[in-house]
Amino acid sequence: MAALRRPTHRKRSVTERTVLAGEAAADAAHSAVAADGSAPVTGPARRRGLPFLDREKGGRAELPPAAAGDPQAAAFFDCDNTLLQGAAIFYLGLGLYKRQYFTHRDVARFVWQQAWFRLHGAEDPGHMAEAQDTALGIVAGKRVDDLEVICEEVFEDVMAGKIWPGTRALVQMHLDAGQRTWLVTAAPQEAARIIARRLGMTGALGTVAEAVDGVYTGRLVGEPLHGPAKAAAVRALARREGLELERCAAYSDSSNDIPMLSLVGHPYVINPDTALRRHxxxxxxxxRDFRTGRKAAKVGIPAAAGLGAAAGGTAAAMALYRKRR
Structure with a gap:
């Protein structure tokens, strides 16, 4: 992550911090893709359309040819419990502990928070705030490059084996349709970018920590990319990338992400908490719930408009995933 200028730390309103966090995440994501020289679309377009399962009619259908490689369409995926089993920041915390960045007491708190998250399938704001404060205190004075190396190692050691195959297959379906895919998470931008890169995604939106001359100051730019801040980041990225949000899809497990899901034309719910399932x-x-063998809850199926259909085809997605293994 490029070093950021030290901002004036006056007291900001919640709205200002939310917007600032979203803009910082979008800037970092857009700049990273440009620096990597990535093509705007990462998957091969299929002019004949992408097959999917139409649950209402009980048969197969195809995306219209115009949906393939739509330059104004993209898919946004939440990370924790949507794409990844558990929470990325807790896995990163354990990785830092193994490298002696902090104490036994800190790791015990991380383990408890992770266990709570896995048991309840939902984020606890208090736990997230504690994790944030602990992480910021740990990385203050550390180099950005060093954290990026650790993030790579933690992904290889832990996270790679905890990706939900069903959600991974949905990512691949978007890529095969020639659509951009973005990870959107409260985890640090450095970790988010690595997860996205390893899954072949276009890029990632994550929490941006302030750094000066490549060294963390121990402060965030704005606030964690959580709740409304995610929606602000998606909106800001859409402006930079020339996306039409009505043509885009978003996926999440948490009611905290209702602002992001409501922002796009095609919202999808993966492994939902109780409040999000109700909503x-x-x-x-x-x-769709990948946590058990039970079928997805039967809810109304909105018009695909080219992009939603690709995302909604869980059965076809799983078939594609098995085929690629």
Whole structure:
């Protein structure tokens, strides 16, 4: 991550911090893709359309040819419990502990928070705030390059084996349709970029920590990329990337992400918490739960408009995943 100028640390309103966090995440994500020389679209377009399963009609259908490689369409994926089993920041915390960045007491708190998250399938704001404060205190004075190396190692050691195959297959379906895919997470931008890169995604939006001359100051730019800040980041990235949000899809497990899901034309719910499942049922959003063998909750299926259909085809996605293994 490029070094950021030290901002004037006056007291900001919640709205200002939310916007600042979103703009910083979008700037970092857009700049990273430009620096990597990535093509705007990362998957091969299929002019004949992408097959999917139409649950209402019980048969197969195809995306219209115009949907393939739509330059104004993209898919946004939450990370924790949507794409990854558990929370990325807790895995990163354990990785830092193994490298003697902090104490036994700190790791015990990380383990408890992770266990709570896995048991309840939802984020606890208090736990997230504690994790944030601990992480910022740990990295203050450390080099950005060093954290990036650790993030790479933690992904290889832990996270790679905890990706939900079903959600991974949905990412691949978007890529195969020639659509951009973005990870959106409260985890640090450095970790988010590595997860996205290893999954072949276009890029990532994550929490941006302030750094001066390549060294962390122990402060955030704005606030963690959580709740409304995610929606602000997606909106800001859409402006930079020339995306039409009505053509885009978003995926999440948490009711905290309702602002992001409501922002796009095609919201999808993966492994939902109770509040999000209830909201999805009321709104007619598609739901899929990869945590058990039970079928997805039957909710109304919105018009695909080219992009939603690709995302909604869980059965086809799983078939594609098995084929690629």
């Amino acid at each position: 999805a049922r009321a709104e007619g959003w598609r739901v």
